[in-house]
Amino acid sequence: MESIMHIEGGHPLIGEITVRGAKNFVPKAMVASLLADGPSQLRNVPLIRDVDVVSDLLGLHGVQVDFDQDRGVMTLDPRNVKAARRADIDALGGSSRIPILFCGPLLHQLGEAFIPELGGCNIGGRPIDFHLDTLRKFGAVVDKRPDGIHISSPAGGLKGTVVTLPFPSVGATEQTLLTAVRAEGITTLHGAATEPEIMDLINVLQKMGAIISVDTDRTIRIEGVSHLTGFRHTALPDRIEAASWGAAALATHGDIYVRGAHQPDMITFLNTFRKVGGAFDIDEEGIRFYHPGGPLRSIALETGVHPGFMTDWQQPMVVALTQAEGLSIVHETVYENRFGFTGALRQMGATIQVYKECLGSTPCRFGQRNFYHSAVISGPTPLHGADIAVPDLRGGFSHLIAALAAEGTSRVSGVDVISRGYEHFLTKLHQLDARVEYVDAA
Numbered sequence: 407m408e409s410i411m412h413i414e415g416g417h418p419l420i421g422e423i424t425v426r427g428a429k430n431f432v433p434k435a436m437v438a439s440l441l442a443d444g445p446s447q448l449r450n451v452p453l454i455r456d457v458d459v460v461s462d463l464l465g466l467h468g469v470q471v472d473f474d475q476d477r478g479v480m481t482l483d484p485r486n487v488k489a490a491r492r493a494d495i496d497a498l499g500g501s502s503r504i505p506i507l508f509c510g511p512l513l514h515q516l517g518e519a520f521i522p523e524l525g526g527c528n529i530g531g532r533p534i535d536f537h538l539d540t541l542r543k544f545g546a547v548v549d550k551r552p553d554g555i556h557i558s559s560p561a562g563g564l565k566g567t568v569v570t571l572p573f574p575s576v577g578a579t580e581q582t583l584l585t586a587v588r589a590e591g592i593t594t595l596h597g598a599a600t601e602p603e604i605m606d607l608i609n610v611l612q613k614m615g616a617i618i619s620v621d622t623d624r625t626i627r628i629e630g631v632s633h634l635t636g637f638r639h640t641a642l643p644d645r646i647e648a649a650s651w652g653a654a655a656l657a658t659h660g661d662i663y664v665r666g667a668h669q670p671d672m673i674t675f676l677n678t679f680r681k682v683g684g685a686f687d688i689d690e691e692g693i694r695f696y697h698p699g700g701p702l703r704s705i706a707l708e709t710g711v712h713p714g715f716m717t718d719w720q721q722p723m724v725v726a727l728t729q730a731e732g733l734s735i736v737h738e739t740v741y742e743n744r745f746g747f748t749g750a751l752r753q754m755g756a757t758i759q760v761y762k763e764c765l766g767s768t769p770c771r772f773g774q775r776n777f778y779h780s781a782v783i784s785g786p787t788p789l790h791g792a793d794i795a796v797p798d799l800r801g802g803f804s805h806l807i808a809a810l811a812a813e814g815t816s817r818v819s820g821v822d823v824i825s826r827g828y829e830h831f832l833t834k835l836h837q838l839d840a841r842v843e844y845v846d847a848a
């Protein structure tokens with residue numbers, strides 16, 4: 407039976423919570439362990455669904471995964487790596503985007519890989535053409551069959567190459583790194599993404615024995631090596647979760663200390679948070695986010711690849727902007743369909759219009775096409791409780807924030823999706839004195 411979350415809003419979120427390792431890094435470091443000839447240890451691992459899915463997928467490939475959930479310590483031993491049964495891989499299909507990153511490591515270890523149906527948030531078409539083109543550049547043979555995509559190594563193995571990405575894709579950059587580190591010769595990647603999670607993956611690969619240099623012009627150069635060892639690494643903290651709690655503090659007139667939040671990875675978010683009228687204090691252990699009183703200010707905001715304002719911060723921030731005075735403009739330039747969640751906010755009383763035009767200083771790939779990728783938010787508008795359904799991970803957390811800020815009770819269905827990227831979110835909400843509970847759907 408599906409559980410519905412009942413939220414009695416209108417009370418500020420106050421207190422302290424902790425964030426652990428980043429959802430967009432930890433599963434990738436887990437995949438990197440496949441490249442080693444010995445065990446690895448990863449620390450600061452959160453208990454989230456994407457970590458579970460990747461643990462299961464590694465297990466199917468013969469990797470011994472042991473996870474001490476309380477301490478957040480995971481060991482991964484790839485010494486018995488083997489091909490997984492297709493039916494078992496298919497059974498995990500549709501639950502995460504990470505399986506596509508198994509290609510390079512499996513090609514090196516086994517000579518072949520299979521890409522199951524990918525999951526992840528429904529926020530655009532999410533094609534995988536950059537991934538497949540990149541694998542082909544290394545010499546891999548990509549065979550699109552009716553039952554899925556099969557990839558195999560050429561005789562003599564993968565060779566270093568030159569890859570130029572049409573857009574600085576996070577996943578395709580990681581695909582290139584995880585493939586190039588053990589390909590023969592040098593790989594040069596132009597147009598790379600440089601998100602902090604990618605830099606931490608490079609940290610891991612360097613610990614394993616890889617040779618990787620990063621230039622300031624989005625060029626990454628990898629000198630392939632013939633073998634890699636295991637690593638010991640502490641994952642960088644989740645800057646998306648930290649920002650989400652920051653936005654929740656702002657929208658609910660609250661005050662939240664996020665232990666683990668790391669300023670260097672959040673500079674762009676913190677600038678925007680301050681411009682809107684939010685306040686924060688930074689110390690060695692984390693960041694305190696709070697509403698200092700007085701009106702919030704409207705802003706013009708454009709999402710972009712790092713070091714821009716992350717697309718994954720956009721949805722929580724839009725909820726806070728419903729409480730700012732005047733017109734805020736948000737131009738989403740990374741995904742073509744990331745404003746679906748605003749329907750529920752309108753139902754709760756927000757005034758938000760979405761547009762197909764690029765309402766920002768930079769015309770993006772989605773302008774003049776049929777994508778509602780800009781939004782105008784007029785505030786402040788009081789929010790009221792409603793019955794709403796979670797559309798995706800960040801949209802879902804945004805719905806929780808809106809319900810917590812709203813007067814009255816909201817019933818939110820589909821909240822399980824949120825555990826894909828927010829560890830123990832119900833416990834954390836209780837730690838912040840939120841009035842939330844699960845009720846079985848009638």
Ligand SMILES: CC(=O)N[C@H]1[C@@H](OP(=O)(O)OP(=O)(O)OC[C@H]2O[C@@H](n3ccc(=O)[nH]c3=O)[C@H](O)[C@@H]2O)O[C@H](CO)[C@@H](O)[C@@H]1O
Nearest residue numbers: 430532533534535536537573575576577578717718740741
């Ligand atoms: C698990 C994970 O780390 N997810 C993050 C990752 O997703 P992910 O790695 O999937 O996102 P990408 O950076 O690859 O996607 C960026 C853009 O490139 C396009 N594209 C991508 C690949 C491709 O082969 N062809 C193509 O056209 C996408 O449709 C999108 O418009 O980076 C995104 C951008 O920071 C974040 O929102 C996601 O939270």
Ligand SMILES: C=C(OP(=O)(O)O)C(=O)O
Nearest residue numbers: 503526527718799800827
């Ligand atoms: C879009 C996201 O993730 P994924 O790529 O896993 O769908 C996200 O974390 O907001």
